[in-house]
Amino acid sequence: MATKPTSTATTSVPQKLQSQKHAITEQEKRIEEVLSFPILLSDQISEAVKESESFKFECSEVGKKVERLCQMLRSAARLASSTTAVAPFYDRPLRRIATEVSKNLEKSLSLVKKCRRRSILRRVVIIVSATEFRKLLGLLDSSVADMTWFLSIFEAGGAGGGISLTLPPIASNDPIISWVWSFIASLHMGQLQDRIEAANELASLAKDNDRNKQIIVEEGGILPLLKLLKDSSSTEAQMAAASALHNLANDGERVRAIIDSSGVPIIVQVLGDSSMKAQTMVATLVASMAEHCHLAQEDFARENVIRPLVTLLSFDLFMDDTRLKIGKQSIHSIIQINKEMEKKNLYKPGFGSSLSMHYSEGSSKGGNHRKDRENEKPDVKLALKISCAQALWMLARNSVPNSKRITETKGLLCLAKLVETEEGELQYKCLMTIMEITAAAESNPDLRMATFKTNSPAAKAVVDQLLRVIKDSNNPRLQIAAIRSIGSLAKTFPARETRVIRPLVEQLRHNNQDVMAEAARSLGKFACPENFLCVEHTKTIIDFGGVPHLMKLRGNEKMQSHGLILICYLAIHDGKNEDLERAGVLGAFEGVDRTVIAQHPELKELISQAIYHLSVFHQSHSGLLAQRQF
Known part of the structure; x- marks a missing residue:
């Protein structure tokens, strides 16, 4: 821009307001x-x-x-x-x-x-x-x-x-703005190939820095990019537009600009009815928008984006697994309902067909793309599933309504199966999605009771895979996600379900401190007073040898605090247990570093209660100082 910038120091507020007006x-x-x-x-x-x-x-x-x-x-x-x-x-x-x-x-x-x-x-x-x-x-x-x-x-x-x-x-002092003008003008008036080239150039500029992104938005680049995204005649055009929009959507304000341009319905429509490569880019765009703007999470949910994402994630998944046939039937029934709603104009025209593109033949574009998908290369299918899993993860993050919607589309069964059969990024992102859903269930009793009932096939499938990852995986980030998910579900497990506690206790001796800390934190949710079965779970943790492992915890402050909280709960709920006495827990409390208590004020009251309960049953040892353990 050739105009000379105005000094903030010499311009009064009324002058600025007048200039803006x-x-x-x-x-x-x-x-x-x-x-x-x-x-x-x-x-x-x-x-x-x-x-x-x-x-x-x-x-x-x-x-x-x-x-x-x-x-x-x-x-x-x-x-x-x-x-x-x-x-x-x-x-x-x-x-x-x-x-x-x-x-x-x-x-x-x-x-x-x-x-x-x-x-x-x-x-x-x-x-x-x-x-x-x-x-x-x-x-x-x-x-x-x-x-x-x-x-x-x-x-x-x-x-x-x-x-x-x-x-x-006019742009001699800021060449970028003239390039942006030229690219946007080409998006408006150019031939298809010129528009694709312009979108790719804008994507490249947006990738460079945030200032370029802001110029593109301020100069009106979003609307023509969305228009190009709608062009179903060219996969290359849709990919170029989605790439440019994705590079813009790493900031809440710019995401809101896309939303204000009616971008969400367009994105959902393209996600449901385009080629697999375009869908991959669009799912990535959904993930980025949901990650950076809570409003985008809500708007995408209103446009029912979760159902096509789950459908794409489950592509080629239900054929060979008898356990998931219920999921297939349920999704099929949902699609039939959507078709009926479409006839009543409750859904946008064509949306029902886009959801059923994997399960029904037809003359729609969705049916045509289905044949293309079946012939796509495995790496293209994998990339699409990774993008869809990422989008579901970001949509579910800190969102109880979206987590509920995922469970209503039988998404949990799909996620559990992918955690079982896949590895790498797809497995990790499916686990992170499960982690967000379980966190939502922990904070919302209605979701927890409706989704994670003991007799629920989806809940059982998820828990089975979480336990398998905890026990068999050698990847700490996968184990941490699985351990945290089990901890979030602590209130759903009956006392007899001891199989979920043993793997957590075993992780207390893991060679990775973050895994150990997460295991202690999750076990704390089983033993905390807010858990109705805290006494029964406490006995199980002690029976599986949790106390000796806790007494050996060394290292960072986070691990130490979670271990202290857990052992306080054990002492409060089962103070007479001889394992606590043999391990010297009472003396260990007396040797706790004061700085740890200062950083975690809740520990002061917990330790006082724990010492009291232990002293009642082990009075002869109450004055001894055991070897300092924490």
Whole structure:
């Protein structure tokens, strides 16, 4: 942008507000109204040139340049009036250029008027120099170059001539803005290949830095990108648009800009009815938007994005697994309901067919894409599933309603199966999605009781896979996610379900401190007073040898605090147990580092209660200082 930035220190708040108000007013004007002012100025200058008496040659040169500018402004006005829905007129650069042109024309009119016939006194008072004309002619040359550049990008776009990367004077201090203008103009008016190239260029610019992202959004890049995303005739176009939008969507404000442009319904529609490669990019876009904006989580949920995501994630999954046939039937029944709702106009037209594209044949595009999917390469299918799992993870994060929606689409069965059969990123992201759903269930009793009932096939499948990962995996990040999920479900397990506690106790001696700390934290949820079966779970933890493992905990403060909290619960609920006495728990409490208690104030009361319960049953040892363990 060629305009000089205003110093914050020298601009008052009222001036800033007035400037912002003026900018908004200018944007609200039709572009024809914006252009009418400099055109009127041009006519006035032409008349003033005819009346000039001094500096007639210079005034004539000004008149020639102004006449050329006037012709260009009229050409731009004709372009604007010929706007169509197919190729809408992109006026952002023209508005900026017209503002600069108007300033230069006002200076021209003022200078030329000084050269008209005046009295001798006025001639003495008003002195005009050749230097002023040289400066003015230079400004007019810049305006001519700006208008030439603007008209060139429209001629290139209209003729399919591609993207203009020349630099107009108005953008000499900020070349990026001229490139953004050119790319966006090409998105509006170019041929399909030019639009794809422009979207890829914008994606590249957006990937560089946040300032570029902000310029693209401010200069109106989102709407044409969304329009290109809707172009179902070209997978390459949809991928280019999704890539550019994804690179923009790493900030809450920019995500809201996409939402305000009605982007969510478009994204969901494309996700349900496009090629597998395009769906992969769109699912990644959904994940990014949901990650950075809670409003996006809600809007995507309202547009039912979770069902197509689960459907895509379960592609080629239900065929060979008898345990998941219930899930298939349930999803099929949901699809039938969606079709009925579509007939009643409760869903957007075509949305029901997009959801059923994997399970029913038909003449819709979804049915055609289904054949393409079956022939896709395994790595393409894997990439799609990874993107869908990432999207579900971000949608479920800190969201009870979305977690509930995932469970209602039988998503838990699908996630459990993928955790069992897959590895790498897909397995990890499925585990993280389960972790978010279980965290939501921990905070919401209704979701917990409805989804994780003891006799629920989905709940059993999930718990089985979580326990398998805890016991068999050698990847700490997978184990931590699984351990945390089991801990979140602590209130759902009956006393007889001891199989979930043993693996957690065994992880107390893991060689990774974070795994040990997470195991202690999850066991604490079984033994905490808020758990109705805390006494029974406490006895199980002790019976499985939890106390000796806890007494050996060394290392970082986080691990130490979780271990202390857990052993306090054990002492409070089963203080008479001889394992606690043999391990020297009472003496260990007396040797707790005061800094740990200072950082975790709740420990002070817990340790006092634990010492009291232990002293009641082990009075002979109450005054002994055992070896310092914590």
